[in-house]
Amino acid sequence: MGKALIIGCGGVASVAIHKCCQNSEAFEEICIASRTKSKCDALKEKLEGTTKTKIQTAQVDANNVDELIALIEKFNPDVVLNLALPYQDLTIMDACLECGCNYLDTANYEPKDEAHFEYSWQWAYQDRFKAAGLTAILGCGFDPGVTAIFTAYAAKHHFDEIHYLDIVDCNAGNHGMAFATNFNPEINIREVTQKGRYYENGEWVVTEPHEIHKPLNYPGIGERESYVIYHEELESLVKNYPTIRRARFWMTFGQEYLTHLRVIQNIGMARIDPIIYNGVEIVPIQFLKAVLPDPKSLGANYHGQTSIGCRIKGLKDGKERTYYIYNNCDHEQAFKETGTQAVSFTTGVPAALGASMWAKGLWRGAGVFNVEEFDPDPFLAELGEQGLPWHELFDVNLEV
Numbered sequence: 001m002g003k004a005l006i007i008g009c010g011g012v013a014s015v016a017i018h019k020c021c022q023n024s025e026a027f028e029e030i031c032i033a034s035r036t037k038s039k040c041d042a043l044k045e046k047l048e049g050t051t052k053t054k055i056q057t058a059q060v061d062a063n064n065v066d067e068l069i070a071l072i073e074k075f076n077p078d079v080v081l082n083l084a085l086p087y088q089d090l091t092i093m094d095a096c097l098e099c100g101c102n103y104l105d106t107a108n109y110e111p112k113d114e115a116h117f118e119y120s121w122q123w124a125y126q127d128r129f130k131a132a133g134l135t136a137i138l139g140c141g142f143d144p145g146v147t148a149i150f151t152a153y154a155a156k157h158h159f160d161e162i163h164y165l166d167i168v169d170c171n172a173g174n175h176g177m178a179f180a181t182n183f184n185p186e187i188n189i190r191e192v193t194q195k196g197r198y199y200e201n202g203e204w205v206v207t208e209p210h211e212i213h214k215p216l217n218y219p220g221i222g223e224r225e226s227y228v229i230y231h232e233e234l235e236s237l238v239k240n241y242p243t244i245r246r247a248r249f250w251m252t253f254g255q256e257y258l259t260h261l262r263v264i265q266n267i268g269m270a271r272i273d274p275i276i277y278n279g280v281e282i283v284p285i286q287f288l289k290a291v292l293p294d295p296k297s298l299g300a301n302y303h304g305q306t307s308i309g310c311r312i313k314g315l316k317d318g319k320e321r322t323y324y325i326y327n328n329c330d331h332e333q334a335f336k337e338t339g340t341q342a343v344s345f346t347t348g349v350p351a352a353l354g355a356s357m358w359a360k361g362l363w364r365g366a367g368v369f370n371v372e373e374f375d376p377d378p379f380l381a382e383l384g385e386q387g388l389p390w391h392e393l394f395d396v397n398l399e400v
């Protein structure tokens with residue numbers, strides 16, 4: 001049915017590419033384009049012969065709009081999946097507009113010199129995508145992504161009004177390393193060392209990093225210490241569901257991980273401003289990324305599960321009710337299928353599925369959309385088959 005250009009060839013992209021190749025009826029042809037072409041070629045070689053999807057590869061610097069335009073004009077895709085880094089969101093959106101191509105990503109734009117993420121930069125493209133009759137789908141990984149689709153599903157089927165939303169993200173896996181991040185280390189460390197932020201009664205409440213925490217019980221896993229951090233889907237969800245009184249995002253961290261993070265910050269290795277070392281300008285966090293384990297390499301020894309979901313309280317037919325919708329994903333199973341661990345798997349599967357929703361004409365529209373603005377039903381009807389089964393619990397103790 002369609003042609004997709006996939007930009008990036010890291011952990012998340014590898015999973016999405018596996019999934020596109022398993023769904024050849026939606027993705028007849030793909031082009032894998034990234035900064036390091038050899039990684040794209042290696043993946044093409046691995047997948048060719050296992051799929052009907054035709055695969056091309058290309059080199060591209062996604063910071064360069066002209067290079068992107070040349071690539072899009074040459075391959076002529078229906079949709080671009082941006083699975084590179086959040087720094088490249090705007091250049092890729094610019095190139096899509098220039099070439100009349102649709103767009104999807106998994107993380108909102110962040111300027112490289114400021115650890116700050118919000119949707120304003122990408123929402124500012126609304127009029128241009130609308131005028132061009134093109135669809136831009138923002139944040140179609142797991143969180144953001146499935147968590148917002150879970151919320152849309154709850155609002156559609158189980159609540160007249162959502163009042164309290166707590167997104168809970170637990171990684172109970174063990175990769176056997178003293179310290180490693182589960183996705184791009186630079187983006188991950190920037191995200192988790194920020195101040196906490198949550199929404200309450202129409203305002204954003206700012207906390208010190210990891211200031212609010214409590215043990216929460218995760219299905220099939222048990223109790224894990226969970227910390228309130230800021231996460232981007234909160235911004236679009238409180239806008240799209242104005243009955244929400246409080247929205248928070250909780251993530252589990254082990255003590256060992258937090259200790260390493262504190263040391264990394266204290267010794268200046270989390271700095272994002274350039275310093276001069278031996279006469280050369282380097283950015284400490286980028287140097288750190290180069291010496292930390294590649295998240296893609298963690299899969300082989302990763303055991304245990306992730307559990308991500310939404311805990312919701314609100315009203316249905318005038319009565320208060322609680323609801324918990326979640327997915328558990330097993331690191332070993334994810335590795336067996338795609339050669340990557342569960343964090344990349346839970347992000348790459350929804351990205352490919354969101355693109356296939358667009359390709360099948362189920363998620364369409366002119367403008368810039370967060371995923372909760374589309375119909376959650378066809379997406380969730382397929383999510384389990386694609387490897388991420390989900391479960392619902394009604395009227396349970398939400399603990400939050």
Ligand code: NDP
Nearest residue numbers: 008009010011012035036062084107141142143144183184
């Ligand atoms: P990786 O670092 O593993 O991969 C990033 C890829 O992008 C690499 O192939 C890299 O190339 C490529 N790349 C980087 N810069 C450029 C550039 N200028 N031009 C072309 N290609 C470039 O990251 P992940 O796969 O772990 O993460 C990918 C995205 O997914 C990130 O935006 C991350 O924030 C997001 N994410 C979203 C989640 C969600 O649930 N919504 C969860 C986890 C991640 P090279 O190989 O040369 O380095």
